[in-house]
Amino acid sequence: QVQLVESGGGLVQAGGSLRLSCADSGGTFSNYAMGWFRQAPGKEREFVAALSWSGGTTYYADSVKGRFTISRDNAKNTMYLQMNSLRPEDTAVYYCAAEFALNTLVAGLADYWGQGTQVTVSV
Secondary structure, three states: OOOEEEEOOEEEEOOOOEEEEEEEOOOOHHHOEEEEEEEOOOOOOEEEEEEOOOOOOEEEOOOOOOOEEEEEEHHHOEEEEEEOOOOHHHOEEEEEEEEOOHHHHHOOOOOEEOOOEEEEEEO
16 A cells, blocks of 8 residues: 655745655555646646656656656655755645556546645745
């Protein structure tokens, strides 16, 4: 059973950086494609980034390309999202997700979700 817990959110000024982590306590982390989504107040949840079980294939939303980097450490059952050059429009609750099939994950149809971590970017 996959159990995802996000951490690393917080308040940062525009142009700053944060690194989010998503840890799986279920022990089957390396079997799954993993990804990040976000939801801003009054908006629908949107895809941010995803990577395959090996980390060899990655996808990014156009809005974060060149600024965010997704990675994973299967030995530590942890996924990361390094966020640089943050903008106020990046403010949202960030969720990690896990799914066997990467394409299904990117479509937002993941089987497993974390509880979310708040990221707030001030001007």
